[in-house]
Amino acid sequence: MLKKLAFRMKLIPGFEEEYERRHQEIWPELVSLLKDTGIVDYHIFLDKETSLLFAFQVTEGNANSQDLGNTEIVQRWWKYMADIMETNPDNSPISIPLLPVFNLKEVQPNK
Numbered sequence: 001m002l003k004k005l006a007f008r009m010k011l012i013p014g015f016e017e018e019y020e021r022r023h024q025e026i027w028p029e030l031v032s033l034l035k036d037t038g039i040v041d042y043h044i045f046l047d048k049e050t051s052l053l054f055a056f057q058v059t060e061g062n063a064n065s066q067d068l069g070n071t072e073i074v075q076r077w078w079k080y081m082a083d084i085m086e087t088n089p090d091n092s093p094i095s096i097p098l099l100p101v102f103n104l105k106e107v108q109p110n111k
Helices: 016-024 028-037 072-081
Strands: 002-010 039-047 052-060
Touching: 016 039, 016 072, 028 039, 028 072
Parallel strands: none
Antiparallel strands: 002 052, 039 052
8 A cells, every 4th residue: 555755854054955966876775775665756845945845755565764764874874964954863854744735636526
């Protein structure tokens, strides 16, 4: 069963290009971990005016990227990204879940 998850994070202003560069060079072992966990689709969008990041994932099963903080590769990624994002004391990005409020696929046409 496919599940959807959305959350927001925040960059330190001025690091938008660096954030994008680091994701263009994402580590292959991190990509493998995400895919092996059941993440079949993962998008991150940037609002340049606010430096907010909006992430959206589609997963198979119950796991998602938010469940991988105990892995060595994710802890290294968090440390690598901590200088350009708002983070918790363990270097994990401060991540705020977003609630679904609309889905076009669920809209029934009026007759």
